[in-house]
Amino acid sequence: MVFSWKRKKAAREKLFKVEDLVIPNQFLCPISLDLMKDPVTLSSGITYDRESIETWLEGGNFTCPVTNQVLRSFDQIPNHSLRKMIQDWGVANRNYGVERIPTPRVPVLGAQVLEVLFSLEDSAKRLNGVGCLELVQKIKKWGNESERNRRCIVVNGAISVFAAAFDSFARDSFERNANVLEEILSAMNWMFPIFQHSLDAEAQAHLGSQDSLRCLVWFLKSGDLSVKQDSMIALREIVSLDQKQVEALAAIEEVNEVLFRFIKDPICPAITKASLMVIFYLVSSPSSTSIKTRSALVEMGLVSLLLEVAIDSERSTSERALGVFDILCDCEEGREEAYRNALTCPVLVKKILRVSELATQSSVSAIWKLGKYGKKHEENVLVEALQVGLFQKLVLLLQLGCGDETKEKTTELLKLMSPYRDGLECIDSVDFKNLKRSF
Structure with missing residues (x-):
């Protein structure tokens, strides 16, 4: 003290x-x-x-x-x-109290970057691992010196060259080229945010190839923590851009087990969040591949796991878990698992107006699906939801304001619950403290 x-x-x-x-x-x-x-x-x-x-x-x-x-x-x-x-x-x-002013490093020029990238491209085509590794490390050194250097590197097309190099070495051999592949992946990790989550078509094609995707999944299974994190972030970027990459990733047999394990046995918050986002993209399309992936993940026990994650996780993780849970409720297997779990209604209702607007949307949507599409479970779901205070929360949500889709589902849920209201209402007053109108 x-x-x-x-x-x-x-x-x-x-x-x-x-x-x-x-x-x-x-x-x-x-x-x-x-x-x-x-x-x-x-x-x-x-x-x-x-x-x-x-x-x-x-x-x-x-x-x-x-x-x-x-x-x-x-x-x-x-x-x-x-x-x-x-x-x-x-x-x-x-x-x-004037702090020492160090002599600034001379910023890298675009011509210097282009020269190194040209050499890197040539080395990758010849599968010259040693030469490629030196060039990648040179680019990384420049990037570590300043944010200005990083922007210069990205603007001059580094991510496309790195993606092509990654694809070439992955196609040759994961194990033999592990060192250079890890270095390339590490450098691309800081390029993604600067590129504003928008890869060009060439970079998408290389990173979304079967060889690149299989290499990333292999790193998730066998790499150290930093490599796992870099691989998961790369996968998140890839599948967020094009449905073709989503289908290609879903076709890899081990990917569901790997993603499920990262959520069940978390080793790093960044990996957990990225895993949830990758799963979200894998299960959110109406394609037969996504439907098959949903069924596989539900069978593994993802529905119950998502509820456990949503209970105590911080905001962004909880948002992602509830978003995936909502998507799983689109399929009958997912809803059946949700009906069987005693935490479903209490957790979903608790998260309304407690985490974020996105979490509220996902929670309302999931309850709406459970009440609308499960006719033999409708009464049990609605009665339990009433008992844990859903009716009051939905009324308050309409007063505070919400999106059109959420408003429509909220209104329908209120109508569905009306016949069961007498003597069943219960309010958790903690949920209603410090709430402000959105208008």
């Missing part, structure tokens, strides 16, 4: 010192008004911090922010003399 108090006191004193210090105007970026760490000069002669001016230019601006003149070129010339002055000033004022 004493040490914690001293640390807080030191932090406050440092803050006061920095605030009292006057920073020379020439050291401040004209855009952010913060101390420049990597000053660069434009063709207009004005110097900016590199991060600030790159954000300005990437926003579609073609002028100098200070002079407003159209830039003759977008070249950013490092201002080494000014940077050295700023660093010396920081050292001289370190007693005022």
Whole structure:
């Protein structure tokens, strides 16, 4: 406790010192008004911090922010003399709490990236594992240096080249090329978010090939934790884009068992969430393959497992579990398993208005399917739902506002429950605290 108090006191004193210090105007970026760490000069002669001016230019601006003149070129010339002055000033004022300003790394250029990618493409075609591994590691090193480098790498088509290389080495041999395949997968893992979950057709074809998909499933079974996580994230990206990849993944015999095991025996939150998303895509289409996958997963016991996951999981995991549960209720086998589980109604009702809008939609939809399509179970489901407070929650949901589809299902459920209401209503007051209208 004493040490914690001293640390807080030191932090406050440092803050006061920095605030009292006057920073020379020439050291401040004209855009952010913060101390420049990597000053660069434009063709207009004005110097900016590199991060600030790159954000300005990437926003579609073609002028100098200070002079407003159209830039003759977008070249950013490092201002080494000014940077050295700023660093010396920081050292001289370190007693005022100024942090040391390191010498910035020179950002990678598009031409450099293209040169390495061309060599990588050639090495992959010749199945030169050693050469390919060195080139991939070089790209990863650049990417680890800055976010700016990562964007430059992705914009110049790295993900398509990496996907093609992964496909080539996977087609040759999983075991023999495991090292290079793992490196490629690790690099693609940070490329996906920058690419905004939208792979081009070439990358989709390579990553969605049978060889690539089988390799990813093999990694899920035999790789270490980081490789498993990279593989699962890659699978999530692949199946979210095209139904062809969903069908191809579903055709791999072991995939259902592998995904089920990751949910039953979780080893990492990221893997659990990605597994639920992959399962969602596998079971959500009306194709015969998806219907077969639903039946297989229901037979494994996924319905009951999803209810257990939804009980105590954090928001995003609970949302995904309820979404998959809702889809499984489309098939008769899934509904029968739900009817047999005593947790079904209590958990679904509990999650309405307690987790998120998406969780509420999935819970209402699942209850609606259980009440509408299971005629011999309809009374039991509706009576139990009433006993755990569904009627009041649905009325409140209509008052707070919801989507059209959820509103329609909510209204129908209220009508179905009306005949059973007398003497059966029960309210869990905790569920109704701190709720606000959506309008």
